[in-house]
Amino acid sequence: MDNPKFFVTSIERGAYHDGPGLRTVVFFQGCPLHCAWCCNPETQPFRPVLLHDGRRCVACGNCVPHCPQQALSLREGRLHVDRSRCISCGRCVPVCPGGAYSLSSEIMSSEEILAVVMKDADYYRATGGGLTLSGGEPFCQQGVEVLLSQAKQAGLTTCVETTAALSYKVLESVLPYVDFFYIDLKHSDRDVLLRETGADLDLVTSNIGKLMDDGANVTLRTAVIPGYNDDLPTLRSIFHLALALGVTTYVLLPFHQLGRAKYAKLGQPYTLEHLKTLTPEDMSEAAALGRRMGLDIRIGG
Amino acid sequence: MPKFSVETPQNVAVSIKIPPEMSPMDQLELMERYTATHRAYEGKSREEREIACLRVLYPALFRSIEPDDLFAGRLDFLPIGFGCVTSIGGVGHYCVFNKLTAFKDLLPPDEHERVDALYDYWLEHDLKTKYCRQALKDDVVGMFIDCEYPLIVTARLSGMMLNYHMLMELGIDGLRKRIREQQEKLEDNDFYRASLASLDLFSSCCDHLADKTRTAMEGSTPKRREELLRMEAALLHIRNDRPETFVEALQLFWLYALLAGVINYGRMDDVLGPFLARDLRMGRLTEDEAFSLLQSLWTMIENRRTTVNGRIIVGGRGRRDPESADIFTRIAMDVAHSCRYVEPQFTLRFDRETPEDIIDAALDAIGSGATYPTLYNDDVHVPAVMRAMRVDEKTAEQYVPFGCGEFVIQGQSVGTPNICINLLKILQIALNNGVDPMDGIDKSDGVPLLPAEEIGSFDVLFSQYKRLLDHYFDLSIESQLLSYEVMNQEVSFLFTSILMDDCIERGKAVLDGGIRYLGGTVETYGNINVSDSLTAIKKVVFEDQRVTLSALRDAVNRDFDGNMLLRRHLWEAPKYGNDNDEADTMANEVFEFVANGIRDRGINAGMTYFLIVISNNQLNTEWGRRTAASYDGRRKGQFMNPANNPQGGANTSGPTAMLNSLTRFDAGLHGGSLQNIKFTPDFFNGHRDLVKKMFRVYFDRGGCQLMVTIVNRGELEKAVKNPDAYRDLLVRVSGFSAVFVNLETDIQEELMSRVLYG
Structure with a gap:
């Protein structure tokens, strides 16, 4: 498999929050977790999903006859998508005058991905940047090690944003090709983490420990979510965990509402509407705590 | 005689002028004296007439010295007088008719007749009106700024830097x-x-x-x-x-x-730096006093309110005493940082040898939201100017951008942009059998064109467009040369001529054969709308065959009414600004055709150079209002793309992709091209080292120029809702900076539509 194919949800060029330097971030489809605050919910399923933007839809009904699954219907002047019928074939996408439909991802080969990524080679060289894989969970992609090794061969630095909620064998296999691991440490309480995200804390921490033992460059990140992990005792406990694992590089990501519109496009309920957006200033107390404990803390990317 | 209104506003004026200090009656008397003198010198030489008229104006027009002025020189401008540009006063012996009409209201009614008499005299004698009578052509060539036409022309001597x-x-x-x-x-x-x-x-x-x-x-x-x-x-x-x-x-x-009467100043660090350095060295001045003097200069320039001019250029190659010049530059950088004026248009030329601290100070000033300095890369521009203007390296080192960004050689060349061409309107005319879909008027000027029904391939379409462009290029060179001829018949621009090489040596005024390099420029508009339109037509009509060319033409002429799906397909076709090879190659093909077409005509006419400049003020929006929907998905009446930048919102691939697209063009074929980019303070100031390196890569890849606006996400939108809270918010429109809330609504919309990075 020298040119594996992936479901890519988007490629962001000139990114500066996802690893050192200027980077190109490739977002993949599919994640084993289900965090309620996920700002890319369309990346959670392992297959492309249909997004329907109600703000662009004028309920003209053009799309209805094009759906082979009869998943689309007009009712009371509004367009309804029956998610139980939709197979994400995408036939509705090109016929919508307003551009209301899109599929969450398209298939791209590693060659095609790298062709885009390499357009910014000069910027990587100047800034120490490179390729960042994100998602979704990049390590759930078949062939990701090929993409990473090709990126290394092309002289790029590589960074992967991962949940680390997977077998260490996978992580071990990519060790030679990954310069920076950005790993989410979402909570220090085993039960809360499992309930809210589906992640196994022991698996995550054991993977982080093994990566450290194997000499990997690990940065831990915590999305700070009001009511979930934003109280100082919880953060202190998460920081303790990080220190116990031997990691000192730490990033706090203040909660934001930027993902909200995507839930509506997916026809899914969004449960965090009531939460306040946090600013970097809101993080100052937590950052100060972490620094006192010996962590090197950055806020926001 | 062509139809035109002498009352048409002649220039872009966002900054509001300071009213004259002279009383209205004194103004009237001075204008009468000027007019009487002009009349009395009928039949005498233009030089005798000019100096006699200048003696009427000066020193009478000098205002009082203001309490904060540290050197002297403030002028009033009246609706009648002498000048060389349209931004203040007018050109040659001028009358600005709409201002004279407005002036009447300041006088008691029994004095109105006196104004009417002046108005009638100048209808026959105003230089620009004389030019318009000869140059304009109904439906085809209009006057500045009449947006019904595909080509507009004027007589002026803009951008002289002495x-x-x-x-x-x-x-x-x-x-x-x-x-x-x-x-x-x-x-x-x-x-x-x-x-x-x-x-x-x-x-x-x-x-x-x-x-x-x-x-x-x-x-x-x-x-x-x-x-x-x-x-x-x-x-x-x-x-x-x-x-x-x-x-x-x-x-x-x-x-x-x-x-x-010049309103662009040039390489002040080179000219004044040695005096400043010596005074500092000898203890005749302190750094604080130097700062105050430069601040006073900034205020004097701001108070002239020329909107799109007031260039002060620092840095770059070819300065006589770079060390002293850089002392001036460093203080000027502090002044630009602290003043936050829209003028002077403070411009930094730099190359790989420029001291790091100057680059850092420039980025600090930009990061503070000053929009200045604008950045000009000498590593690209010096060799490019050599080719574009056909001059040697030493001469090219003296290039300076004026106004919105057109180049001249300081003290050596004329490069006034007396022509503006709307490339997009011409594409629409080419596709509509000669008729402008905006008003149904035939503007083909007799160029034979095939109807869309008979255009069977993309190549046939493109060559038809090129044929019509060629005709408009011919009109462009004719109009430019005529402007020089008419100006030269009327005036000598004495003060300007004295300080322009080689007028004294040859005993001739600038336009009479005195100037060393006779150049000129054409402002092009809608460049990217054209190339994106062509890319979209190629894909949607000829490759995907979603629609015939004639059906496309009809749907677009209806502003997509009933066919928004087609608009979407056009809008989703590859767009310039995304580092997309297809779109960028098309943009370059259009650029090269237009740039060479103009340049070759200048060379053939015996000029040193005649070059396009992709450097608009706000005319992209104003002309857009009178330009029909286009084949890139742009709606009827909407702004056109600004300068060399994508249509707002089309560049969705991040800053590096956008910068890569900007570097696709050969700078050796144009006389100035502007690149705007917008960043959040979080990115620009919070990650300065990255931004600096990113710019370095852009400039190393051939990026010629960059102008940066710094705003927070949502800030422009908030300013629209609550203007009073945002009186200090500066933006780079294109060839000029402005207080955002002073701009007209659709110009604000154009700025908001531009992608904000970070």
Whole structure:
């Protein structure tokens, strides 16, 4: 498999929050977790999903006859998508005058991905940047090690944003090709983490420990979510965990509402509407705590 | 005779002018005296007439010295007078008719007849009106700024940047001496005599202003008295002698620039830096005093309110004493940072040798939201100017951008942009059998065109468009040359000519054969709308065959009414600004055709250069209002793309992709091209090191220029809702900066539509 194919949800060029330097971030489809605050919910399923933007839809009904699954219907002047019928074939996408439909991802080969990524080679060289894989969970992609090794061969630095909620064998296999691991440490309480995200804390921490033992460059990140992990005792406990694992590089990501519109496009309920957006200033107390404990803390990317 | 209204506003004016100090009755009397003098010199030489008229204006137009002025020279501008540009006053012996009409309201009704008499006289004598009568062509060639036409033209002598080195080295007496020597060497003529008379007028103005300093001294504080004494001494020194100190040099430069009527100043670090450095070294000035003097210069320039001019350029290759010049540059950088004026348009030329601290100071000023300095890359521009203007390296090193960003060679070339061309309108005309879909009028000017039904391939379409463009290029060169001819018949631009190489040597005024390099420029509009349109037509009509060309034409002419799906397909076709090879290649193909088409015509006509400039003010929006929907998905009446940038919102692939697209064009074929980019403070200031390196890569890849606006996400939208809270918010429109809330609604929309990075 020298040119594996992936479901890519988007490629962001000139990114500066996802690893050192200027980077190109490739977002993949599919994640084993289900965090309620996920700002890319369309990346959670392992297959492309249909997004329907109600703000662009004028309920003209053009799309209805094009759906082979009869998943689309007009009712009371509004367009309804029956998610139980939709197979994400995408036939509705090109016929919508307003551009209301899109599929969450398209298939791209590693060659095609790298062709885009390499357009910014000069910027990587100047800034120490490179390729960042994100998602979704990049390590759930078949062939990701090929993409990473090709990126290394092309002289790029590589960074992967991962949940680390997977077998260490996978992580071990990519060790030679990954310069920076950005790993989410979402909570220090085993039960809360499992309930809210589906992640196994022991698996995550054991993977982080093994990566450290194997000499990997690990940065831990915590999305700070009001009511979930934003109280100082919880953060202190998460920081303790990080220190116990031997990691000192730490990033706090203040909660934001930027993902909200995507839930509506997916026809899914969004449960965090009531939460306040946090600013970097809101993080100052937590950052100060972490620094006192010996962590090197950055806020926001 | 072509139809046109003499009352059409002649230029973009966002900044509101300071009203004249002179009373309306005094203004009226002065304009009558000017008019009587002009009339009395009918039949005399243009030089005699010009100097006689100038004597009416000066020193009468000088205003009082303001309490904060550290050197002298403020002028009133009246609706009738003499000038060389349209941003202040007018061109040659001018009457700005719409301003004269407005002026009438300031007078009691029984004086209106006097104004009417002036109006009637100038209908026959205003230079620009004379030009328009000859140059305009109904439905095809319009006047500045009449957006119904695909091509608009004017007569003006914009962007003159004088040889101030010569002024500093010789002083007024030295200039007199040089002229007299030439008078003896060559044959005496009206130009030499009038030039000498102009220098005498300069000296009289010094005396007049020295009197004003004495008036200003009455009741002044001891500190102010000292400043005014210094001012008086400088004026009395420079009336004849060459300057010794920075204050004298500044005063000499400023007063000369005012009398010449120029509104772009040029390489001030090169001209004034050595005086400043010497005064600092000798302890004649402190750094604080130098800062205050430059701040005073900034205020003087701002107060002229020319909207799109006021260029001060620092840095770059070819300066005589770079070390001293950089002392000026560093202080100027602080002044630009702290003033937050929309003018002067502070411009940094740089190359790989530029000291790091100057680059950092520039980025700091930009990061503070000053929009200045604009950045010009000498590593690209110097070799490019050599090719574009066909000059040697030493000459090319003296390139300077004026106005919205057109280049001239300081002290050596004329490069006035007297033509604007709407490339998008011409594409629409080419696809509509000669008819402009905006108003249904045939603007083909007789060029045979196939109807869309008979255009069977993309290549046939493209060549039809090129054929029509070629015709409009012919009209462009004719109109530019005619503007020089008409101006030269009427005036000599004496003060300008004296300080432009090689007028004194040849005994001829700038447009009479005196100027060393006769150039000119054409402002192009809608470049990217055209190339994106062509890319979209190629894909949607000829590759995907979603629609026939004639059906596309009809749907677009209806502004997509009932066919929004087609609009979406056009909008989703590859777009310039995304580092997309297809779209960028098309943009370059259009660029090369237009750039070469204009340039070749200039060379064939015997000019040193005639170049396109992709450097708009806000005309992309104003002309957009009168331009039909286009094949890139742009709606009817919507703004066109700004300068060399994508249509707002089309560039969705991040800053590096956008920067890569910007570098696709050969800078050796144009006379200035503007690149705007918007960043959040979080990115620009919070990750300065990355931004600096990113810019470095862009410039190394051939990026010629960059202008940066810094705003927070949502800030422009908030400013629209609550303008009073955002009086300090500056934006780079394109070839000028503005207080955002002072802009018209659709111009604000155009700015908001631009992608914000970070």
